[in-house]
Amino acid sequence: MAKLTSESVKERARQHGADIVGIAAADSLRGEPTGHRPTDLLPGSKSVISVGIRQLRAYMEKAPNTMYFMYGYRQKNDYINEISADIAQLLDSEGYAALPVAPWGAAELTVGAARGRAKARASMLGVFSHSQAAAKAGLGEVGLSGMFLSTVYGPRIHLGSVITTAPLVTDSPATGKLCDREGCKECVKQCPAKAIAADGTLDPVSCVIALDKLSTSYEETTRQILEKQAKEDRLKRAASAVGYSDFSGIGFCGLACINACPVGKKDLR
Amino acid sequence: MAKITSEAVKQRAKELGADIVGIASAQNLGNEAEGYRPGDLLPNAKFVISVGVRQLQTYMENAPDPTYFMYGYRQKNDLINKIVWNTARMIDHEGYYALPIQAYGEGELFVDTNPLPGRAERRMKARAQMRGSFSHVKAAAAAGLGSVGLNGMLITPSYGPRVHLGSIITTAPLLADQPFRENLCAHARCERACQRECPAEAIAVDGRLTDVDCLIALNRLTTNYEDTIRQILDKQAKEDPLRRADYAIGYAEFAGIGYCGIPCVNACPVGKKALK
Numbered sequence: 001m002a003k004l005t006s007e008s009v010k011e012r013a014r015q016h017g018a019d020i021v022g023i024a025a026a027d028s029l030r031g032e033p034t035g036h037r038p039t040d041l042l043p044g045s046k047s048v049i050s051v052g053i054r055q056l057r058a059y060m061e062k063a064p065n066t067m068y069f070m071y072g073y074r075q076k077n078d079y080i081n082e083i084s085a086d087i088a089q090l091l092d093s094e095g096y097a098a099l100p101v102a103p104w105g106a107a108e109l110t111v112g113a114a115r116g117r118a119k120a121r122a123s124m125l126g127v128f129s130h131s132q133a134a135a136k137a138g139l140g141e142v143g144l145s146g147m148f149l150s151t152v153y154g155p156r157i158h159l160g161s162v163i164t165t166a167p168l169v170t171d172s173p174a175t176g177k178l179c180d181r182e183g184c185k186e187c188v189k190q191c192p193a194k195a196i197a198a199d200g201t202l203d204p205v206s207c208v209i210a211l212d213k214l215s216t217s218y219e220e221t222t223r224q225i226l227e228k229q230a231k232e233d234r235l236k237r238a239a240s241a242v243g244y245s246d247f248s249g250i251g252f253c254g255l256a257c258i259n260a261c262p263v264g265k266k267d268l269r
Numbered sequence: 270m271a272k273i274t275s276e277a278v279k280q281r282a283k284e285l286g287a288d289i290v291g292i293a294s295a296q297n298l299g300n301e302a303e304g305y306r307p308g309d310l311l312p313n314a315k316f317v318i319s320v321g322v323r324q325l326q327t328y329m330e331n332a333p334d335p336t337y338f339m340y341g342y343r344q345k346n347d348l349i350n351k352i353v354w355n356t357a358r359m360i361d362h363e364g365y366y367a368l369p370i371q372a373y374g375e376g377e378l379f380v381d382t383n384p385l386p387g388r389a390e391r392r393m394k395a396r397a398q399m400r401g402s403f404s405h406v407k408a409a410a411a412a413g414l415g416s417v418g419l420n421g422m423l424i425t426p427s428y429g430p431r432v433h434l435g436s437i438i439t440t441a442p443l444l445a446d447q448p449f450r451e452n453l454c455a456h457a458r459c460e461r462a463c464q465r466e467c468p469a470e471a472i473a474v475d476g477r478l479t480d481v482d483c484l485i486a487l488n489r490l491t492t493n494y495e496d497t498i499r500q501i502l503d504k505q506a507k508e509d510p511l512r513r514a515d516y517a518i519g520y521a522e523f524a525g526i527g528y529c530g531i532p533c534v535n536a537c538p539v540g541k542k543a544l545k
Contacts, residue, residue, distance in 0.1 A: 017355070056354075056361050058368035058438075062311050067402070071371050075354050268366050269440055 004094040006169040012090055013051050016083045020052040020150055020157065022137030025170045029132060036128055038163045042099045047168040050130065050137040051083050052150060052157040057268055060156065061259055068255075077103050080160035087162045096166035101128045103160045130159035138171035143179040144200045145187035145257040151178065154264030155257070178263045190256040273363040275444040281359050282320045285352040289321040289425060289432065291412030294445040298404075298411055305403055311368045311438045316445060319405065319412040320352050321425065321432040326544055329431065330535055346372040349435035357437050365441035370403045372435050405434035413446035418454045419476040420463040420533040426453065429540030430533070459538045466532035486529035 006023055013021040026038040026045045038045040059072035084100035091098035131148035135141050140150040147155045151174060181200065188196045193210030195203045275292055282290040295307040295314040307314035328341035353369035360367035406423045410416055415425035415432075422430040464472040469486030471479045 017358075054358075054361070056357055056367060056369070058311055058357070058361070058366040062366055063368050067310070067368075071350075071369065075350060075369075079354070266364070268361070268364055 004091070004096075004166065009049060009087060009090065009168065013049070013083055013087055016086050017053060017079060018051040018083050019054045020134075020139050020152065022050050022134065022139045022171045023168050024048045024050060024133050024136035024138075024173075026163065028136040028170075028173070029129075032129060032132060038128075041101070041128060042097060042163045042165065044097070044165045045099075045163045047164050047166055047170060048133045048137065049087055049162040049164065049168070050134040050139060050159060051080065051087070051161070052134065052139065052153075052159045053080055053083070054153050054157055057156070060255060061268075076158050080158060084160040084162050088164075091162070091164050091166050094166070096164050098162055098164040098166070101130070101161045101163065103130065103158055128161060128163070130161050133161045134159050136173050138174050140174055141178050143187070143261070143263070144181045144185065145191075145196055145261070146200070146202045147257065149178045149261070149263045151176070152264055154178075154261045156264065184262065186260040186262065187257040190260040192256060196257065273360060273365065273441050273443070278318060278356060278360065278441075278443065282318065282352055282356045285355055286322060286348055287320040287352050288323045289414050289427070291319050291409065291414045291446045292443050293317045293319060293408050293411035293413075293448070295438070297445075297448060298407060301404060301407060307403075307438045310370070310403060311366055311440070313366075313440050314368075314438045315440055316438075316443045317408045317412065318356065318437040318439065318443075319409040319414055320349065320356070320435050320437075321409065321414060321423075321428075322349050322352070322435075323428050323432050326431065326542070329531065345433050349433060353435040353437050357439070360437070360439050360441050363441070365439055367437055367439040367441065370405070370436040370438065372405075372433060403436060403438075405436050408436045409434050411448045413449050416449050416451060416453045418463070418537070418539075419461060420467075420472055420537070421476070421478050422533070424453045424537065424539050427540050429453075429537045431537075431540065453539050457537070457539050459536075462536035462538065463533040466536040468529050468532065472533065 009023070010021045024047065026048055029038050029048065034040065038048055053076060055072060055076055059068045063072075080103040081100070084102070088098035088100045131142050131146075134148050134150070140148060143149040143155065145155065148157065148159060149155050150157045185198065188198055191207075191210075193203075193206040195207035195210065197203070278292070279290045293316065295316055298307055298317065303309065307317050322345055324341060324345055349372040350369070353371065357367035357369040406417055406421070409423045409425075415423045418424040418430060420430065423432065423434065424430050425432050461472075461474065464474060464476075467483075467486075469479075469482040471482035471486065473479070
């Protein structure tokens with residue numbers, strides 16, 4: 001079998017449909033919060049492989065909102081998982097531990113409770129920051145909107161990661177400036193939930209509520225979760241309500257923060 | 270950049286696993302109901318690519334019913350979804366909009382932007398009418414892949430009704446195939462095998478379908494579910510029982526409780542091959 005190299009790993013990802021792929025040193029993510037660093041999830045990890053696929057622009061810009069959630073959102077998750085799992089199997093068969101991190105996910109997976117889940121969703125905090133990993137892997141930078149901006153596609157990209165103990169040759173973090181934080185602010189202006197402040201501070205609860213187009217009663221529940229500890233019962237209800245909107249395709253805000261971003265925007269015919 | 274061509278699109282779909290693929294002009298589907306026309310789902314749609322995957326005959330004729338629902342049904346959906354998604358990706362990469370329409374779907378998803386409250390009821394209605402977001406059958410016939418049979422299904426020359434469909438709506442400039450003109454059903458001389466063998470008697474002699482009867486038999490629902498579905502169609506009912514019914518049907522479909530044996534498919538002589 002050919003020797004495992006950074007290039008062979010990347011080639012494998014591309015063959016499986018990745019539009020972008022890069023490799024970050026696990027150590028470059030040591031500044032992440034405790035519990036969210038590569039070594040917290042996989043002891044002894046050396047590298048993080050970051051992969052991205054582009055969402056179909058017909059879903060994001062043109063089709064009825066619900067179609068995006070019902071099909072576009074779910075399918076791109078499936079395909080990212082497929083790519084990550086395949087890379088992980090390649091690394092595993094070469095004798096290295098490899099942990100694929102799925103494109104969606106809530107921190108509660110690691111701490112385990114309905115309350116944690118509702119909180120994690122409300123704060124939009126995943127197990128692992130795919131955005132930070134992609135930036136360190138040289139694929140782009142984190143923009144004012146808090147989203148990852150790819151050099152080629154801007155924010156129109158969805159990410160997955162594989163954390164591994166394999167000591168792969170890493171890419172240099174991107175240095176160019178993609179996001180015109182002072183001059184542009186299109187994401188700030190066009191967010192219908194006003195969840196992005198002019199300085200880039202995010203209000204995750206407002207975002208998640210607009211994204212899932214939750215009715216007022218759910219909104220109150222979500223806010224309560226963040227503001228105070230509540231009883232388990234109510235939290236479970238809230239968690240299931242939020243999960244329901246996520247997976248049944250209730251609707252969403254139009255993803256203005258993505259569609260408005262001029263980075264990597266190409267007009268389709 | 271390679272130019273996007275009808276041939277390249279068809280080849281991609283076949284590489285991904287499609288057994289049949291054809292291209293329809295979006296204009297030819299302009300008579301569909303409002304909200305279900307290609308241009309309603311993707312503005313400026315020019316063409317619809319129709320892809321079909323044959324179901325394994327073993328599942329349909331010989332395997333225990335729940336096996337078909339649990340595995341055959343879901344896996345062919347996954348395969349079709351993958352074909353339409355990845356073919357759409359190729360077109361998107363070339364600079365045109367491409368919207369994959371998956372193998373299953375519910376009409377209400379696409380006409381309803383704020384589905385709460387009353388969502389469960391609308392969902393039930395869409396299911397009871399067996400109406401998806403888009404008619405793959407009409408698209409396939411317009412793309413020259415077959416004719417619409419007495420049983421309401423697409424009948425293809427090679428496989429008869431033993432084929433499952435997906436579609437991609439796109440703004441890319443392709444070449445359309447000729448719509449299918451022949452009526453495959455009329456030449457079959459089967460004396461309406463689908464109509465005679467349907468255990469739910471859901472197909473009338475003239476081909477008129479009773480969707481509720483079909484759905485109930487397909488999902489092998491017990492009498493109280495049947496009543497519930499009929500109530501939903503007949504009148505507005507309260508939120509609670511609707512939610513229960515919704516759940517029950519979802520369960521039947523996804524957990525593989527059973528089904529009617531789909532004789533409307535198995536009895537059709539068109540494209541039927543005897544396996545060894």
